[in-house]
Structures are given as structure tokens and as C-alpha cells.
Amino acid sequence: MKSKLNLDFKVVDSARQHAANIAHDMQDFIDRHTTVSTERTILRLLGVDGVDEVDNPLPNVVVDQIKEAGALPTGAAYWMGNAIVQTGKTPQEIAEEVGAGKLEITKLPTCPQEEAAKALEPFIQATFDRIDAQKAKRAEYLQRIGEGPEPYLYVIVATGNIYEDVIQAQAAARQGADIIAVIRTTAQSLLDYVPYGPTTEGFGGTYATQENFRIMRKALDEVGEEVGRYIRLCNYSSGMCMPEIAAMGALERLDVMLNDAIYGILFRDINMQRTLVDQFMSRVIIGYCGIIFNSGEDNYLTTDDAIESAHTVTASQFINEQFAVLANIPENQMGLGHAFEMDPSTEDGFLLELSQAIMAREIFPNARLKYMPPTKFMTGNIFRGHLQDALFNLVAIWSGQSLQLLGMLTEAIHTPHMQDRYLSIENAKYIFNNCKHIGDEVEFKEGGIVQSRAHEVLDKANALLAEVEKDGLFKTIEQGKFGGVKRPFDGGHGLEGVCVKGENYFNPFIARFMDHE
Numbered sequence: 001m002k003s004k005l006n007l008d009f010k011v012v013d014s015a016r017q018h019a020a021n022i023a024h025d026m027q028d029f030i031d032r033h034t035t036v037s038t039e040r041t042i043l044r045l046l047g048v049d050g051v052d053e054v055d056n057p058l059p060n061v062v063v064d065q066i067k068e069a070g071a072l073p074t075g076a077a078y079w080m081g082n083a084i085v086q087t088g089k090t091p092q093e094i095a096e097e098v099g100a101g102k103l104e105i106t107k108l109p110t111c112p113q114e115e116a117a118k119a120l121e122p123f124i125q126a127t128f129d130r131i132d133a134q135k136a137k138r139a140e141y142l143q144r145i146g147e148g149p150e151p152y153l154y155v156i157v158a159t160g161n162i163y164e165d166v167i168q169a170q171a172a173a174r175q176g177a178d179i180i181a182v183i184r185t186t187a188q189s190l191l192d193y194v195p196y197g198p199t200t201e202g203f204g205g206t207y208a209t210q211e212n213f214r215i216m217r218k219a220l221d222e223v224g225e226e227v228g229r230y231i232r233l234c235n236y237s238s239g240m241c242m243p244e245i246a247a248m249g250a251l252e253r254l255d256v257m258l259n260d261a262i263y264g265i266l267f268r269d270i271n272m273q274r275t276l277v278d279q280f281m282s283r284v285i286i287g288y289c290g291i292i293f294n295s296g297e298d299n300y301l302t303t304d305d306a307i308e309s310a311h312t313v314t315a316s317q318f319i320n321e322q323f324a325v326l327a328n329i330p331e332n333q334m335g336l337g338h339a340f341e342m343d344p345s346t347e348d349g350f351l352l353e354l355s356q357a358i359m360a361r362e363i364f365p366n367a368r369l370k371y372m373p374p375t376k377f378m379t380g381n382i383f384r385g386h387l388q389d390a391l392f393n394l395v396a397i398w399s400g401q402s403l404q405l406l407g408m409l410t411e412a413i414h415t416p417h418m419q420d421r422y423l424s425i426e427n428a429k430y431i432f433n434n435c436k437h438i439g440d441e442v443e444f445k446e447g448g449i450v451q452s453r454a455h456e457v458l459d460k461a462n463a464l465l466a467e468v469e470k471d472g473l474f475k476t477i478e479q480g481k482f483g484g485v486k487r488p489f490d491g492g493h494g495l496e497g498v499c500v501k502g503e504n505y506f507n508p509f510i511a512r513f514m515d516h517e
Contacts, residue, residue, distance in 0.1 A: 003362050004444055005355065005454040011462050012363055015318050018465035022473055023322035030280045033273065034505065036192070036497035038281045039063045039076040041243040045509055046080060046091040046123045049210070051196045052099035058092075059244070060193045061099045069106040073502030079105050081116030091123055113504055120508055127251075128512065134253040135290050141221070141230040148178040148229050151371070151396050151404035153428055154256075158183035158415045160202030162212045166219040171418050173223040173231045176425045179256055179403065181234035182216060184208050189239025189268045190493055194248070204415070208235050208245055213252035232256055237282050237293070238264050240494050242275065246282035250289040256335065256403070257286060261323075262316060263296030265477055266303075266485040271492035272477055283327035284513040291333065294403070295320040298339030298372035300483040306342040306376075310356055311460035312482050313338050314363070318465060319473070321364065328514045331366035335403055339372035340392040344384070348449055350391055355453040357399035358439075363458075371396050373407025382409040389424065393431040398439045404428060 003009070040059035050058050066072050066079055083094045086108045097103035155177045157165045162182075169180040185202030188195075198215060199207040206212060213235065220231040232255035237246040242259065249257050261279035264270040286293050297313040297320070304312065317336045324334050338360055342349040360369055374388045389407035396404045406424040408416045416424075444450045468476045480486035 005451050011458055015462040015465050018469045019318035019322040021469050023326055026473055027326050030277050033277045034501050035274055035277050036063050037241050037278050038243050041247050042076050044247045045127050048091050048095040057193050058095040058099050062095050071106045072499050075505045077508050078116050081119045082111050084119040085111045085115055131250050145228050151401045152178035153425055154179035154403050154405045155421050156181045156183050158205045160206050161200040162198050162206050162215050165206050170223040172421050175422050179232040179234055182206055184236045192240045194241050194244050210248040217252050242278040243281035246285040250285050256292045259293040260296040265487050266483045267299055269492045271495040274494040274498050284510055287327050287329035288513040288516050292335045292368050294335040294370045295337045297337040301339050301341035302376050304484040311457045314461035315464045334367040335370040336367050337370045340374050341376050344377055351449045352453050354395050355450040357395050359454040361400045368402040370403040371401040372405050378411035380412045385409045393428045397432045397435045
């Protein structure tokens with residue numbers, strides 16, 4: 001592909017190599033550790049679900065018992081497989097006995113690891129059959145009713161009540177939306193368990209639960225048939241339960257999931273060791289299931305300056321790409337994030353935004369780039385806000401973005417009403433249609449503002465990645481080089497849930513999820 005920005009692809013290759021080395025270095029750490037949330041995910045994928053009599057999720061109850069017995073380094077898979085061998089019961093029945101106080105799973109007689117692994121096979125197969133059926137159903141919908149063109153029009157619902165979310169989501173689909181993101185209730189990312197069942201109370205969003213996923217998936221399938229295009233469902237595979245929610249998304253056919261460990265470290269103060277281990281488990285699931293992951297680089301520009309720190313976004317995109325490669329995620333499932341977040345009073349700010357967006361597309365030509373709207377400088381002036389969103393939409397169609405999270409003219413005022421969403425969709429449709437081939441038609445002045453800005457940002461990103469490779473990602477985050485936020489190696493939420501794997505540890509799912517084209 002000829003670069004309209006006249007990028008030096010030797011610098012791109014250098015940055016990508018630095019990022020690959022950073023990701024491999026982290027993978028060595030990840031491969032030596034597991035976490036309580038990764039182990040709970042294994043149980044969920046073996047069919048364990050539901051809660052005990054005081055509403056503790058059964059995967060938590062079982063993993064907590066194993067951890068308290070000092071047996072977590074062996075892994076939940078072994079203890080569950082062994083319990084099947086010793087009792088002849090299913091994983092769900094065993095979990096219910098643990099929850100009722102009738103069974104201590106680590107006190108049973110023990111069998112060899114091979115026997116425990118073999119006992120798990122029928123339950124593993126049942127889960128893959130279910131996930132494969134969901135993948136086939138998505139493929140059938142896309143083949144039969146099709147989908148909207150890229151950039152996908154991506155909007156949010158955030159009422160707190162899943163049934164009200166359904167009404168708003170179906171209305172948005174009828175208005176033209178292609179992706180519905182159900183915003184998660186405030187601070188759910190810090191819960192070290194996943195709530196159970198349908199929920200009708202949430203603040204700033206709705207609880208991510210498997211039942212809520214099922215309810216919304218059904219509603220979007222129904223409205224998709226009505227409007228004649230597949231509507232994608234998005235939620236958050238992030239926070240303390242990253243891999244568990246990825247598993248739920250796999251089982252209930254989510255299409256897009258926000259999934260980025262660095263985002264969780266910087267903006268939710270989740271311990272870096274914990275969340276990087278959890279990210280790998282979540283991403284191997286996402287890769288297998290055909291889910292697009294969204295990374296969170298756009299958030300860096302809410303706490304840091306979009307002009308001074310644009311290179312940190314590009315550097316992080318390279319790192320997220322390489323983490324995805326190690327989880328065997330195809331490029332067309334990499335929703336690498338960035339944002340239109342410059343101060344609107346900046347002279348030629350539009351050209352700088354355009355440069356950054358085209359550069360992302362040229363560096364990651366096959367990625368599903370996720371472009372985020374202005375939020376930092378939305379003031380409550382709805383007229384200026386609508387213009388800012390229009391410029392954002394113009395950059396998106398010009399630079400060939402993939403997932404366009406539409407800005408709302410009332411961004412700084414309230415959670416969007418249905419009419420706000422309608423105006424945002426109308427704005428994007430108008431610009432996307434009127435400027436459909438602008439990117440094919442316009443070339444840039446050699447050595448001009450747009451090209452020079454891209455060269456500067458790429459060079460700085462490459463230099464930053466060289467530093468990160470030398471210092472290590474953990475130390476880089478401690479130094480506050482991403483998002484202007486510092487986090488300590490042993491600080492944050494969830495460190496107590498991390499453990500070193502023992503000699504006999506096994507996870508039967510990772511190799512199976514990684515084995516796909």
C-alpha cells in the first residue's frame with residue numbers, strides 16, 4: 001500500500017519489533033502465573049454456573065476453597081477433574097456440593113493428572129459445541145441478512161435496567177446503529193465476582209451478567225431480522241473478571257468486547273500482574289470466538305495531552321497488536337483504540353487529528369480500528385458539540401476507520417436519550433455518505449502539516465517502544481509513561497488473587513482456543 005503520509009516503513013517495522021519483544025517478555029511472566037479469575041473461568045467453561053444460598057457465584061466458592069487449602073498452584077482443572085473421577089458427578093453437581101458445605105474438593109483421594117484431564121473431556125467438548133454453534137449462527141446471520149458498511153455505527157445504552165436497555169437498543173438499531181454497547185454499571189470492574197441473573201438497578205450503566213448478555217443478544221437478533229442487518233453486541237471483558245466475562249461473551253455470542261489490561265491498570269487501578277495474566281486467558285477465548293476486542297488507548301488522551309502524547313497511543317497500539325498475536329487473534333478482530341480528543345481551539349487541530357487517524361490505518365491496515373469521539377472538551381454547548389462530532393465523523397470516513405463510537409451532542413450533560421442517539425446517527429450517516437470516497441481522492445502536500453505530524457509521532461512512538469523494551473512494561477507503567485498515570489508493581493486491586501503455577505498445573509482450554517485459523 002502506498003503511504004499517503006510518506007511514512008518510513010522501516011521505522012514501522014522497528015516499532016513493531018520492539019513491541020513484539022515487549023509482549024514476549026511479558027508472556028514469559030504470564031505463562032508462569034495464574035489467577036483466581038482465570039481459574040474461575042476454567043470452571044465456567046466446564047459448565048459451572050449459578051450461586052449458593054447467599055448469592056456467592058459457585059465458581060468463586062470453589063476457587064476460594066481451593067485457594068484457602070493452598071492448592072491453587074495445581075489449578076482448578078485438576079481438582080475438578082479429580083472430583084469427577086472420585087464422585088462420578090458433573091462439575092455443576094460438584095460445585096453445588098461445595099457451595100452447600102458438603103464437599104471439600106481438595107480432601108478427596110487423588111488420581112493421576114492424565115486421568116483427571118480425561119474426565120474433563122466430555123464437559124470441554126460440550127462447551128466447544130456450544131461456542132461453535134454460536135459462531136455458526138453469527139456466520140449464518142451475516143450471510144443471510146448481511147450487515148451495515150464500515151465504519152460501523154456504534155452507540156451506547158446505559159439505563160441500569162436491562163429491560164429498558166433492550167427498548168433503547170432496538171430503537172437505536174431501527175435508527176441505523178450497527179453495534180450496541182451496553183455500558184457497565186459504575187465500578188463493576190472492581191468486583192472480584194460476576195453478578196448472577198438479570199438486573200434492573202445500575203448506576204451509569206447495567207451490570208454485565210450472563211443472563212443480561214442473553215437477554216440483549218435475543219433482542220438484537222429480533223430487531224436484526226426486522227431491519228435486515230446483523231446487529232453486533234458489545235460489552236466489557238475488563239476489570240477483575242476479565243476472562244470470566246470473555247467466557248460469558250463466547251457462550252452468549254457477543255461480537256465486540258472492550259479488553260485491555262493496560263487500561264485496567266491505569267484507569268481502574270487493577271494490579272498489573274493480575275490483569276496481564278487475565279488478559280491472556282480472555283484474549284485466547286476472544287480470538288477463537290470471532291469477537292473483536294477493543295483496546296483502550298483512547299483513554300490516554302483524557303488524562304494526557306492529545307498533541308504532546310499522541311505517540312503514547314501509537315506505541316500502545318503496537319503493544320496491543322503484539323499481545324493479540326500471541327493470543328492467536330486475527331488482525332480483523334483487533335479493534336485497536338484511538339480518539340479525536342484535541343482541544344478544539346487548537347489551530348489546525350483537524351489536520352493533526354486527520355494525520356493521527358490516517359497513520360493508524362496505514363500502520364495497521366487490516367485491523368478493525370476503534371475510533372472514539374470527543375469527550376474531554378465537550379462543554380454542554382450542544383451546538384458546538386454537534387460540530388465537534390461532525391469533524392470527528394469526517395476524519396473517520398476519510399481515514400477508513402472500522403468501529404465508530406458516535407459522539408453525543410449532550411455528552412457533558414446526561415446519559416443519552418433516544419433522540420440524542422438519533423441525531424448522532426443522522427450526523428454520521430450524512431457525512432459518511434457525502435464524503436464516502438474522500439480518502440481515495442485527496443493526497444497530501446509533501447512535507448506539509450499532515451505528513452510532518454505523522455512522521456514526528458511515529459518517530460517518538462518508536463523511541464518510546466525502544467525504552468519500554470529496555471526497561472520492561474512493568475517499570476514503564478510504574479514511571480507513568482502511558483496516560484500520565486503511575487501505578488506500582490505490587491499495588492492496586494487483586495494482587496492477592498495471583499499465584500505461581502505449580503509443576504503439575506494444567507489449563508485444558510488455552511491450547512484448544514489457540515488452535516484455529
